[in-house]
Amino acid sequence: MSSIISANELTPILVTGSHRSGTTWVGKMLAADADTAYISEPLNVLHRPGIFRAPVKYWYTYITEENEAEYSPAFHEMLDFQYHTWLEIKSLRSIKDFLRMGRDFRIFFNGSMHGQRALIKDPFAVFSTPWFAKRLNCKVVITARHPAGFASSLKRLGWNYDFNNLLNQPLFMRDHLEADRAAMESMDKNDIVSQAALLWKFIYRFVHGTRDLFPEFNIVRHEDLSREPVTGFQALYRSLSLDFTEQVKSTIENSSSSENPARLAKNKTHSVKLDSRASLDNWKKILSPEEISRIRKITEGVSESFYSEEEWR
Secondary structure, three states: OOOOOOHHHHOOEEEEEOOOOOHHHHHHHHOOOOOEEEEEOOOOOOOOOOOOOOOOOOOOOOOOOOOHHHOHHHHHHHHOOOOOHHHHHHHOOOHHHHHHHHHHHHHHHHHHHOOOEEEEEOHHHHHHHHHHHHHOOOEEEEEEOOHHHHHHHHHHHOOOOOOHHHHOOHHHHHHHHHHHHHHHHOOOOOOHHHHHHHHHHHHHHHHHHHHHHOOOOEEEEHHHHHHOHHHHHHHHHHHOOOOOOHHHHHHHHHHOOOOOOOOOOHHHOOOOOOOOOHHHHHHHHHOOHHHHHHHHHHHOOOHHHOOOHHHHO
16 A cells, blocks of 8 residues: 555445445445455444444434434444454354454454555445544445335345334434334335335435435446446546556456356345346346336335336336
8 A cells, every 4th residue: 555645545435325235246346445444234233243332223223413422432443443352252152253253353453454444334324324424534335226126135035124123213203204104104014025115215215315415425326337337336436536456347347247147046145246237137027017016106206316217117
């Protein structure tokens, strides 16, 4: 790494968006720059205490200046690459946990020793992006995925979403979701497709609302990156002041190659090796016409800001 580094090049990067929208792929491809340290999901309810010592109660926690005291100290420690070894040791329950501890410790050690730039990949931070930008000085990348693509992914995996995670956050309800209380409270707990559509609507209505307030946010569509990965990531690298080397280019090409599978196995949900172009229309095979119509109706008024009429066909 160069001994002369601008302040902009050391600002943390946050990669967020809905879960199952390509945040892992985008985060890993941006972390292909050797000067970045990839930190995964501190706001995941099941996060490792070694990387982030604050407890997280809800999926999609909303952080503002009003409740930041619960999270800010832990985030500053994380961005300073302070690994909480003892907290992690006390939480170990399996060999997998132990191996993950070794991986995370190495990331934090290298980040500290080599002056790397923290890259936080966390879909569950999407509603807190203004706070990350203003209070942690993060450069923000937000991924969007077609609502039918998002819903089909959750349907295939059998992943429900409990809206009590949002209903139980009074600040969030007050600021953004009070008008949607009835829709959440009446949601069928077994209807994964409708849950996904409503959650997508909330997430990307919020994201759309940041466009004027934070024009510097990089809002990228998963589909666009999938069709032209090298061109798309090269633009992101430029915007984030990252070094787009031949090695980075090779990593991106390898992750999106046509030789990769068009659909990931259910036990490889976080893999970043996929035939990015072939996977784009998977939702048309997974969802019924009625489900697609339902998703479109629920997301109406928001989806048009991200996807055209033709992209529903």
